[in-house]
Amino acid sequence: MQGDWDHIIVGAGSSGCVLAARLAQAGRRVLLLEAGGDDRRLFVQMPLGYGKLFMDPAVNWNYAAQPDPGLLGNRDHWPRGRLLGGSSSINAMVWIRGHPGDYDDWATAGATGWGWSDVLPAFRALEDNQAGADEWRGAGGPLHVAACRDGLHPLTRAFLTAAGQAGLAQNADFNGATMAGVGTYQQTVAGGRRNSTARAFLRPALRRHRGLKVVTGAMVTRVLIRDGRAVGVDYCRAGQTDQAVAGEVILSGGAINTPQLLMLSGIGPGAHLHAMGLPVLVDNPNVGAHLSDHQGINYTWRATIPSLNDLLRPWWGKLRVGIEWLALRRGVLARSINHAGGFFRTDPGRDRPNMQLYFQAFSTLLPRAGERPVLTPDPFSGFSIGLSNCRPLSRGRIELASADPFSHPAITANAFSRTEDVAEMLAAVKMLRHIAAQPAMRPLIAEELRPGPDVQDDDALIHDVRARSGTVYHPCCTARMGGDPARSVLDAALHVRGVQGLRVCDASAFPSLPGGNINAAAILMGWRGADMVLGRA
The missing domain is CATH 3.30.410.40 (Cholesterol Oxidase; domain 2)
Incomplete structure (x- = not known):
């Protein structure tokens, strides 16, 4: 049993690294659990090296979607980062925030505090844009963005x-x-090297804050829920099982892993969980639903x-x-x-x-x-x-293929x-x-x-x-926040409805799909999510 923590964050990806760094900076004791390994690899650090990572199981979950009628029965390859930095360590690094109207759509959907006027200051604060600061861009923030x-x-x-x-x-x-x-295109590159969230946020935080601990190779298999409250997680590492307990658990595994872990923990569509032989603690059909992608x-x-x-x-x-x-x-x-x-x-x-x-x-x-x-x-x-x-109307779903946490979930994209x-x-x-x-x-x-x-x-x-056609690797919205409990999983402060002490902070929380590459929005989620956790928003 690990010692108590203020927060356990599951997933050191685009959102999780930012969230962990900012919470640690605020003096919180943070345990960050990552299923993958270290990001200090040649083809991770080399920007154009991402082609070598596209199917590398050492750094990639290598998901495959179900055969899709909309793609003439093709079974699409869905790479997702499985290492420090998550998909920010294997993506194409294009920096696009999305249209201001995309964020106003979030606010209209009930995600109060996520409208464009709310998120623009956050974007400017987290950026160090090579093109310099202006009304839109930021300078001096932790994330260098190259003008290219x-x-x-x-x-x-x-x-x-x-x-x-x-x-x-x-x-x-x-x-x-x-x-x-x-x-x-602006790109998350600094000094000719990939500027992932592990490099820009996590490593500086580890050097500065003793209250932050990172454990790699830690596959979280279940959120521990007692009397309606999340109190910790079970995880496996090097063939051994362990538990960690904390005042709050925050899932940052992304649009595929997060709904999978919620369902494995008894939170999701009741009939589906029952069919998988899992207990139903919170019956919410929105978990895994509303899957959106470009x-x-x-x-x-x-x-x-x-x-x-x-x-x-x-x-x-x-x-x-x-x-x-x-x-x-x-x-x-x-x-x-x-x-x-x-x-x-x-x-x-x-x-x-x-x-x-x-x-x-x-x-x-x-x-x-x-x-x-x-x-x-x-x-x-x-x-x-x-x-x-940019904004397709087609929607898919993430479901469990097995109650085994080490089995990949079923991805139904429903493209076109x-x-x-x-x-x-x-x-x-x-x-x-x-x-x-x-x-x-x-x-x-x-x-x-x-x-x-x-x-x-x-x-x-x-x-x-x-x-x-195929995915351009921007899945989101599978545990979305919103104002209507009948159509969402989270409230605007990222709390999972029906469970205390549990939040989600990653692209699965997006109420809707932004236009353009979504890594910037996922990084924003970690930055702004920290403000929610700290009571600053």
Whole structure:
């Protein structure tokens, strides 16, 4: 039995590291339990090394969704970080807060204190933005955000020009006054290294605060609930079982692990728990429900000029960029491959952008088995323009596949189960071709490789969307907060309804899916969640 703690936090990911650091800074005694291991690995620290982590079981939960009718029966791969920093240690590092209206939607749903006017000061406080402080950005905070405006490939510059010719405005800051338009992406990179929450928040806190303890390799199997109150957790480490007790338990395992642990602890849909042979302490059908995620697809072209394929494919190119990064912490390995992109509306009548663009000056039609081929692109010059939907209406679910806590849960994504989602994707992929047809891009294209020139009519385009789309790794909302107890798991202060002393602080708590990459919102959850715990909000 561990000694008593003020707080036990389950999961040292994007939210958990931030939450632990801020609670420890406030003088709280915090035990942070992480099922995975250390983040001090070469391909974790190397920004472009995330391709090597895509299926690495040493750092990745390697989830697989159920076969999905909306994806023509495909079973999608769902990577999630299983190490210090969580998915912030294996993601593509793009820093997008989301549209201000997304957070106002949270407040409208009953998440009081999470509207845009509430969260903007928190974003500014946690940031150290390379572009400098202004009305929107912050400087001097613990998380350095790189501007990434230099060293653009000629194909990337051509994409930005072509997007402008296609009618999209140039935007120097998607996290500023407006979200719409195209430009370069800010990234969580510092000094040419990945700037995960483990690096930016947890390690400084461990150096400064003796009241913070981190235990890795600790798989939490159950929240201990006595007389309606969470008093601690059971966990396994190195084949041994143990317990830890605390005044409060906070789950920060993410959109998959958190609802799984709630259900294993008797909190969830009663009939489902009963079928799994588990006790029902709190019957709440919202646990695991409302699963929301962005779906994305790439269009790919063969280029008439060299792309990053020509640098990253041959051994001598890998050697060159490797030496450059190891010696100087710069070059193509020192940032994500998504150098540029943006946001647009498929219908001008929408109040905010509903599609996100990604430009990659490389192509990966011929992947290496078992690896996301960021470091092994095609043996020809090629590039891709990708997109993902910002606010799909389709909803999935996380359920237990077994009462065994070491078994992966069942992930039902239900991608494109709403006709509205299919219709907006159809309009969006037509924009990709529209951009590629502009004068700035046309001379740089030898041929369209995917989906190919034979795919033209609407039915064929929709079939291609279903056949080749997949998650862009932004699951959330599976233990969401809100004002209506009949439609939520948490109140606005992140308390689990029906149990005292238990909160959730991670992306599962989002009331709805923000537009764009969600790591910034998950970090915000840890920052703002600490204020809730400390009574400052």
